[in-house]
Amino acid sequence: xxxxxxxxxxxxxxxxxxxxxxxxxxxxxxxxxxxxxxxxxxxxxxxxxxxxxxxxxxxxxxxxxxxxxxxxxxxxxxxxxxxxxxxxxxxxxxxxxxxxxxxxxxxxxxxxxxxxxxxxxxxxxxxxxxxxxxxxxxxxxxxxxxxxxxxxxx
Amino acid sequence: xxxxxxxxxxxxxxxxxxxxxxxxxxxxxxxxxxxxxxxxxxxxxxxxxxxxxxxxxxxxxxxxxxxxxxxxxxxxxxxxxxxxxxxxxxxxxxxxxxxxxxxxxxxxxxxxxxxxxxxxxxxxxxxxxxxxxxxxxxxxxxxxxxxxxxxxxxxxxxxxxxxxxxxxxxxxxxxxxxxxxxxxxxxxxxxxxxxxxxxxxxxxxxxxxxxxxxxxxxxxxxxxxxxxxxxxxxxxxxxxxxxxxxxxxx
Numbered sequence: 001x002x003x004x005x006x007x008x009x010x011x012x013x014x015x016x017x018x019x020x021x022x023x024x025x026x027x028x029x030x031x032x033x034x035x036x037x038x039x040x041x042x043x044x045x046x047x048x049x050x051x052x053x054x055x056x057x058x059x060x061x062x063x064x065x066x067x068x069x070x071x072x073x074x075x076x077x078x079x080x081x082x083x084x085x086x087x088x089x090x091x092x093x094x095x096x097x098x099x100x101x102x103x104x105x106x107x108x109x110x111x112x113x114x115x116x117x118x119x120x121x122x123x124x125x126x127x128x129x130x131x132x133x134x135x136x137x138x139x140x141x142x143x144x145x146x147x148x149x150x151x152x153x154x
Numbered sequence: 155x156x157x158x159x160x161x162x163x164x165x166x167x168x169x170x171x172x173x174x175x176x177x178x179x180x181x182x183x184x185x186x187x188x189x190x191x192x193x194x195x196x197x198x199x200x201x202x203x204x205x206x207x208x209x210x211x212x213x214x215x216x217x218x219x220x221x222x223x224x225x226x227x228x229x230x231x232x233x234x235x236x237x238x239x240x241x242x243x244x245x246x247x248x249x250x251x252x253x254x255x256x257x258x259x260x261x262x263x264x265x266x267x268x269x270x271x272x273x274x275x276x277x278x279x280x281x282x283x284x285x286x287x288x289x290x291x292x293x294x295x296x297x298x299x300x301x302x303x304x305x306x307x308x309x310x311x312x313x314x315x316x317x318x319x320x321x322x323x324x325x326x327x328x329x330x331x332x333x334x335x336x337x338x339x340x341x342x343x344x345x346x347x348x349x350x351x352x353x354x355x356x357x358x359x360x361x362x363x364x365x366x367x368x369x370x371x372x373x374x375x376x377x378x379x380x381x382x383x384x385x386x387x388x389x390x391x392x393x394x395x396x397x398x399x400x401x402x403x404x
Contacts, residue, residue: 003196004182011398018155020186021162026229027169028190034224037173042163044156050295056327073291078331081155082397085200085355087341090293092206101203101213110217124155127162127187134163138170148223150216151164151176151189153156154200 011083021128032112037148040115040141044123045089045096045154046079054078055122062125062133066118068099081124084154096154115146123153161187175222177202177215178231188229191222195234198355204238206352211239259367264313267371274367275305278343285346294338297331301339304332311375326386329379333372333395340368363400372396 004012031037046055048064055061055078066075072093077086088095099118105111119137121130141149157180164174168190175191178184179199184192195215197204203212218234259270279301286292297304299319310316311329318325341358353361363369372395379391 004180008399010401014393014398015155015180016182018158018183020158020183021165022186023165023188025169026188026190027165028228029168029171029173030226031173031223034220037223039220042160042167044159044163054296054323054327054331056323076293076296078296078334080330080394082334082394083199083399084156085198085359086293086338087345087353087355087358088198088201088203088206090338090342091289091345091352093291094209094212095201095203095206098203098212098216101209101216104209104213105217105220111220121159121163123159125159127159127165130159130163131166134166135170137163138167138172141167141172142170147173148220149164149167149172149174150219151160151174152202153160153177153179154202 014083019126021126031147034111034148035109036112038113038115038144038146039102039111039148039150040144040146041097041099041102041118041150041152042137043097043118043120043152043154045120045152046077046122046124047075047097047120048078049074050076055080057125060133062130063119063121063137066097066120068114068116068118070099079122079124079154089154096152098152111148115141115144117144157183158187161189161192164189164192173223175219177219181231181233184231190228190230191225192229192231193219193222193234194231197238201238201355208239211236259370261370261374264374267312267367267374268309270367271309271371272305275301275339278340281346282339282343285342288346289342292338292342294335294342297328297335299332299335301335304336304339307332308336308371308375311378312371313378324386326384326390329375329387330390330394333375336368336372337362340366359397359400363397369400 052064094100157178160176168174178192178194181194203215318328320328376391376395379387
């Protein structure tokens with residue numbers, strides 16, 4: 001279980017001693033009820049399509065686009081870390097990228113619509129180094145009329 | 155460290171005018187970063203939606219995180235109230251379907267280790283093929299190499315530095331992705347056992363790192379990486395080839 005106090009050493013200390021960003025402001029955006037919102041998923045699992053370049057810390061190359069019609073077999077993972085479970089993703093991609101579940105929530109009327117594109121970063125990076133890409137991503141999300149983003153770590 | 159990343163990404167995306175919510179796997183990181191909306195879940199790292207093949211549970215997790223978009227003020231952090239379901243009775247022990255080679259291997263004999271490694275991957279192959287046929291899916295492929303190429307490439311690192319099989323990424327990343335593919339090949343093959351529930355992450359890890367020749371090869375490669383001057387090779391040796399939880403296994 002991902003409770004810090006239950007993790008074995010040296011993983012616990014490695015995570016506990018990670019440098020974290022501190023932000024002076026706390027932005028907040030209001031919006032309509034959930035059943036009126038257009039939802040996109042942004043993963044940090046290092047996901048991408050089979051023919052895409054893997055993640056290699058190339059400066060500025062921080063995210064991959066996952067079209068909404070991507071097939072499960074076309075999605076692979078090039079996250080640099082080995083310190084998290086991948087067997088859940090291997091057995092069922094929804095454990096990491098719950099696109100099937102999101103479409104079911106749409107059919108049941110819980111959300112308004114599903115974005116045309118979803119995205120993945122590779123999360124083994126200081127988020128301050130991702131600022132420029134994150135702000136660019138926000139523009140892409142707005143172009144897709146997204147007004148609700150779910151970020152999913154591994 | 156992905157919880158740190160989603161915390162920062164949420165801050166920047168929200169600052170640009172798009173509302174965000176997120177799953178947190180490490181609550182102290184989320185408490186420190188204070189993203190607009192977050193729901194902590196008590197699941198394994200790598201399993202933010204809980205468990206595979208339980209659509210009802212996954213949907214409860216997803217909807218709970220999305221409902222935070224209707225909060226009126228923040229930052230807000232909530233806790234998902236359910237543990238991940240246990241996938242089987244506690245007294246049923248998963249066993250890998252493959253009878254792995256048990257003869258003693260001289261770990262200092264690179265050729266013998268390579269031969270045992272190759273033999274083991276041949277034995278795994280039919281179970282991997284079965285898994286792919288049944289699931290119509292594989293996560294192997296990030297290295298761009300075939301399994302036999304992966305075995306040759308990784309095996310060569312035991313006592314030499316092979317040529318980089320890819321021109322578009324560095325040798326160290328080729329090794330990293332080849333190892334990722336090797337582990338995915340083993341894990342997917344092992345999970346193909348007919349007539350039983352899916353093995354847990356812990357069962358698969360214990361089996362792979364404790365019982366396979368492949369793991370012994372990776373520990374040998376790790377030692378070689380630590381002796382290299384290249385920064386990424388050093389990082390592979392220190393934390394990227396062998397999980398920290400298994401660092402004492404070898």
